[in-house]
Amino acid sequence: MPDDAPLLSVRDLRVSFRTFDGQADVLQGVNLDVPRGTRVGLVGESGCGKSVTMKTIMGTLATPPARVTHGQIMFDGQDLLTMPAARRNRLKGTDMSMVFQDPTTSLNPVFRVGHQMEDIVRWSDRRRGIQRNHKARKARVLEVLEMVRLADGERIYDAFPIQLSGGMRQRIIIGMALLNEPRLLIADEPGTALDVTTQDEILRLMDDLVREEGLSLLMITHNLGVVRQMTDHVYVMYAGSVVEDSPTAELFDNPSHPYTKALLACVPKLDGTATYEGIGGSLPDYTDPPAGCRFHPRCPHATDRCLTRPPAFTVRPGHTAACWLHEPEAHA
Amino acid sequence: MEYLFFVVRRLLWSVVVLLGLSIVIFTIARVVPGDPARIALGPLAAQEQVDKLRTEMGLDAPLPVQYARYAGGLLQGDLGRSLLTQQSVNSDVRQTFPATLELVLATLILALAIGLPLGVLAGRYKDSLFDNLGRFVALFGVVTPSFFIALLLQLLAGYVLQILPVSGRLSPNLEFEANRTGLLLIDSLIAGRMDVFGDAVRHLILPTIALAAATIGQIARLTRSSMIDVSRKDYIEASRAFGIPNRITTFTYMLRPSFIPTLTVLGLEFASLLGNAFLVEMVFGWPGMASYGVRAIMQNDFNAVMGVVMVTGLFFVLINLVVDVLLGYVDPRIRIKGSQS
Numbered sequence: 001m002p003d004d005a006p007l008l009s010v011r012d013l014r015v016s017f018r019t020f021d022g023q024a025d026v027l028q029g030v031n032l033d034v035p036r037g038t039r040v041g042l043v044g045e046s047g048c049g050k051s052v053t054m055k056t057i058m059g060t061l062a063t064p065p066a067r068v069t070h071g072q073i074m075f076d077g078q079d080l081l082t083m084p085a086a087r088r089n090r091l092k093g094t095d096m097s098m099v100f101q102d103p104t105t106s107l108n109p110v111f112r113v114g115h116q117m118e119d120i121v122r123w124s125d126r127r128r129g130i131q132r133n134h135k136a137r138k139a140r141v142l143e144v145l146e147m148v149r150l151a152d153g154e155r156i157y158d159a160f161p162i163q164l165s166g167g168m169r170q171r172i173i174i175g176m177a178l179l180n181e182p183r184l185l186i187a188d189e190p191g192t193a194l195d196v197t198t199q200d201e202i203l204r205l206m207d208d209l210v211r212e213e214g215l216s217l218l219m220i221t222h223n224l225g226v227v228r229q230m231t232d233h234v235y236v237m238y239a240g241s242v243v244e245d246s247p248t249a250e251l252f253d254n255p256s257h258p259y260t261k262a263l264l265a266c267v268p269k270l271d272g273t274a275t276y277e278g279i280g281g282s283l284p285d286y287t288d289p290p291a292g293c294r295f296h297p298r299c300p301h302a303t304d305r306c307l308t309r310p311p312a313f314t315v316r317p318g319h320t321a322a323c324w325l326h327e328p329e330a331h332a
Numbered sequence: 333m334e335y336l337f338f339v340v341r342r343l344l345w346s347v348v349v350l351l352g353l354s355i356v357i358f359t360i361a362r363v364v365p366g367d368p369a370r371i372a373l374g375p376l377a378a379q380e381q382v383d384k385l386r387t388e389m390g391l392d393a394p395l396p397v398q399y400a401r402y403a404g405g406l407l408q409g410d411l412g413r414s415l416l417t418q419q420s421v422n423s424d425v426r427q428t429f430p431a432t433l434e435l436v437l438a439t440l441i442l443a444l445a446i447g448l449p450l451g452v453l454a455g456r457y458k459d460s461l462f463d464n465l466g467r468f469v470a471l472f473g474v475v476t477p478s479f480f481i482a483l484l485l486q487l488l489a490g491y492v493l494q495i496l497p498v499s500g501r502l503s504p505n506l507e508f509e510a511n512r513t514g515l516l517l518i519d520s521l522i523a524g525r526m527d528v529f530g531d532a533v534r535h536l537i538l539p540t541i542a543l544a545a546a547t548i549g550q551i552a553r554l555t556r557s558s559m560i561d562v563s564r565k566d567y568i569e570a571s572r573a574f575g576i577p578n579r580i581t582t583f584t585y586m587l588r589p590s591f592i593p594t595l596t597v598l599g600l601e602f603a604s605l606l607g608n609a610f611l612v613e614m615v616f617g618w619p620g621m622a623s624y625g626v627r628a629i630m631q632n633d634f635n636a637v638m639g640v641v642m643v644t645g646l647f648f649v650l651i652n653l654v655v656d657v658l659l660g661y662v663d664p665r666i667r668i669k670g671s672q673s
């Protein structure tokens with residue numbers, strides 16, 4: 001297993017849902033890599049399938065209604081989708097961990113923070129065959145609370161979520177993900193439920209922690225400002241597939257897919273928050289998606305070509321766009 | 333500390349509720365037509381006699397004064413005298429209430445013991461055969477009137493199969509005085525009379541099932557739907573993503589929050605449980621408060637009606653107090669908010 005292979009590598013991932021309106025083919029062949037020690041962003045408008053991607057990776061997708069119809073999720077050289085359930089469970093919350101988005105809903109309201117955090121340690125210990133008593137587990141929890149810059153860990157340990165502010169709860173959620181020294185951290189829009197200042201603090205904290213702990217990060221967001229500030233490489237997703245991926249700086253300088261261009265065009269310049277009002281139309285219905293490129297009904301450059309699904313064409317080394325405009329022959 | 337505050341607040345609130353109840357019932361009972369003095373003396377008594385009794389009973393005083401007198405007695409635990417029998421209502425209640433209490437408590441225990449696991453498993457294995465079967469049974473329990481179930485059980489278990497007694501609390505050949513708590517099951521155990529205990533249990537089975545059916549259905553349905561609700565919460569997904577085993581996620585992290593709506597409704601449900609208890613008592617000839625209360629209402633026996641209502645009300649308030657205290661224990665949000673505001 002060469003060390004330069006990505007820690008996480010998703011290949012042609014397809015996920016469908018059984019719904020009342022019929023089968024919804026949400027993920028339509030997602031490809032993405034998270035190399036070791038890098039921070040990767042996954043960006044796209046609401047409903048494009050970011051959370052489904054993340055849940056499939058973490059193995060928390062409810063099946064049914066969901067079904068993984070195709071693909072591979074390689075983590076550290078092993079396919080998560082085909083490995084035995086027990087092995088996969090052993091990775092959860094330990095080697096790969098997740099930061100949840102909403103601090104108000106991601107902590108169990110009827111258990112003390114310490115109880116919830118200690119339980120995570122206890123069960124992962126058990127799976128990994130580690131012996132630790134209550135005192136040692138509590139010490140680890142307090143240590144992590146300090147890591148996420150929460151003063152007064154003892155009080156927080158004994159508190160119920162309702163007694164803590166949103167920012168504190170978000171820090172606890174980050175702490176939960178860090179309890180078992182994961183290698184891969186997946187974060188689904190951490191802090192978007194918080195006010196801008198607190199969100200900023202949270203993002204900075206995450207950034208620091210990722211560096212300090214040498215984590216690989218997959219950051220899911222629809223905020224381009226966050227992408228720019230916090231990632232090295234970015235994947236742009238539209239309606240269930242990756243339409244463009246590129247080193248972050250390069251993407252902002254040289255957006256290549258019409259969807260990415262439209263996205264960047266509607267970023268208000270100063271505050272860095274993205275809105276998508278600038279793109280006419282809306283996401284397609286997943287039970288009856290358009291043929292070929294799913295963006296073509298909204299695309300100003302659409303041609304008959306677009307009724308066939310474009311592969312990812314290399315725009316520059318390390319930068320691809322899934323659009324016929326970038327077909328090599330078209331440039332010749 | 334916060335919890336203590338919470339409990340004290342609830343306690344004070346219960347007193348207020350009971351006070352309110354007594355005012356409302358007192359007023360209603362006094363404004364309905366029918367002169368208590370006339371009722372006590374019968375239709376043939378002379379008007380002077382009636383007037384004399386009215387004065388004696390304090391019925392010519394203004395209503396608030398009458399109420400104040402009654403409430404004064406109430407605070408000392410005195411429910412007054414029955415207009416018809418001139419017996420103390422307290423002793424009447426003491427005779428009949430324990431039977432009702434025993435029936436209702438047994439029902440609550442049975443309903444929780446069956447309804448809760450049923451709901452948890454149905455919610456956990458949603459849409460399975462078990463779930464569908466359970467839903468059907470629960471629905472049957474909820475929509476079928478308890479007196480009908482009572483009659484059905486009586487017919488089936490009592491007359492057709494002849495496996496259980498269909499009437500009363502105890503077989504007539506058994507000599508036993510329940511004089512400690514009034515609850516046969518407990519008193520017989522204290523006295524070490526296992527024959528009485530067994531006999532009392534056999535008598536209790538059918539009325540309890542009849543009365544519990546609706547509550548079992550209600551608890552199962554509610555627990556099922558809140559289990560399903562909770563299973564979709566982010567914190568449950570988080571628990572899974574952090575590798576907490578499924579059984580811990582289900583029976584700890586899902587169960588406790590799911591129990592909150594069940595418990596809340598259980599307190600409210602209790603009023604209709606008491607109402608149904610009266611019907612079931614009539615069917616099974618259960619020597620509880622039902623027949624006493626019905627007779628009191630029919631005969632316009634003012635103090636007896638008040639007595640039955642106040643005792644039932646006290647019971648209702650007490651159960652709800654227990655429910656609230658438990659709720660506060662299960663759900664920190666309730667007691668933390670409760671102690672702050």
Ligand SMILES: Nc1ncnc2c1ncn2[C@@H]1O[C@H](COP(=O)(O)OP(=O)(O)OP(=O)(O)O)[C@@H](O)[C@H]1O
Binds near residue numbers: 052222
């Ligand atoms: N349980 C489900 N049943 C049916 N369809 C689902 C389910 N979960 C997700 N989907 C579909 O998948 C699509 C993508 O959802 P997803 O939550 O991944 O969006 P997202 O990109 O994370 O959006 P957001 O930015 O709002 O979080 C949704 O439009 C929805 O139609």
Ligand SMILES: [Mg+2]
Binds near residue numbers: 050051052188
């Ligand atoms: Mg999402």
